[in-house]
Amino acid sequence: MRTDSRLPRVLHVLLHLEQAEEPLTSEQIGKMLNTNPSLVRRTMAGLREAGFVGSTRGHGGGWVLERSLNEIALADVYAALGSPELFSLGRSADAPACLLERAANLATGKALEAARETFQAELERVTVADLVRPHAQKIREHQEKRTGKVLQRGDQ
Amino acid sequence: MRTDSRLPRVLHVLLHLEQAEEPLTSEQIGKMLNTNPSLVRRTMAGLREAGFVGSTRGHGGGWVLERSLNEIALADVYAALGSPELFSLGRSADAPACLLERAANLATGKALEAARETFQAELERVTVADLVRPHAQKIREHQEKRTGKVLQRGDQ
DNA sequence: AAAATTTGTAACTTTATAAGTAACGAAATG
DNA sequence: CATTTCGTTACTTATAAAGTTACAAATTTT
DSSP, X not given: XXXXXXXXXXXXXXHHHHHOSSOBOHHHHHHHHTSOHHHHHHHHHHHHHTTSEEEEOSTTOEEEEOSOGGGOBHHHHHHHTXXXXXXXXXXXXXXXXXXXXXXXXXXXXXXXXXXXHHHHHHHHHOBGGGGGSTXXXXXXXXXXXXXXXXXXXXXX | OOOBOHXXXXXXXXXXXXXXXXXXXXXXXXXXXXXXXXXXXXXXXHHHHTTSEEEEOSTTOEEEEOSOGGGOBHHHHXXXXXXXXXXXXXXXXXXXXXXXXXXXXXXXXXXXXXXXXXXXXXXXXXXXXXXXXXXXXXHHHHHHHHHSSOOOTTOO
């Protein structure tokens, strides 16, 4: 299949939503992600159900942030997407009769489980707000150039 | 795509090869893996290039182990398969212009890299011979029942 | 030397799943 | 009531491994 890019994509969207002063339409978000509005709605649906974002219909509608990015760990986002399969690599059969096959599966599964735990731990360690912290200065400069005004410390 | 099951499959094959007293044909291996001989040849090709197994054609030919399983780490097997992509999850674009997208990719990539390192470390820690160590007794019993003879300690 | 066995390899089809797309009803606004 | 926007369903495309078919090349048996 295509590589599953939902996690980085919705993270990207959340960061934009935080900077937006009005709701962003699926159309606008689609342009940021180089895709179409329908896919945006489908992908964002999980985040809405999790209460991280809200969506309103009609004129002036779109997507808004409902929670501070400080309160959202990457793990929460991943879970809101339905915890999509992490690996493209798996075991051979579910419950093989052959003992050797079971041993092979067990060892493969062990390595994968260890990797999944590392992944999960890293996602739990980091909030979405953390993502822009190392780049805060860069982003501030970029914003200033774009808007022509100087942002106050703490604005983002 | 389908889940990549090459790693557990070739581990399974290596364990059988160790127990075999004659070369195993791709046909026989195919039956163990519930697949066909051609796929077996394709999948085993990397292990042959790595020198872990040998194959001979013609009558009485087939696949044999060329190295002790003690000398083969799971990581070596994985590498011999061409280090197939581990994740079904990836970043959005390679070098996005948008700073927020870059931040999202960076965070996702970091978690994936950490997971990959854990996976790799686990594969390096374990040899193929280790896979049957915890089950050695079970396998010995099974062999005895099948062959009707009692194996000596150390036979496997 | 001919027949049989077995690998090596190339070409093709199938499968699975996210991405991508189109369409339309429902809801909200102006 | 026209417009905007989401919600949802249905469909197509893309991708890579699995699965399959076929046949040449190498080896052994007869």
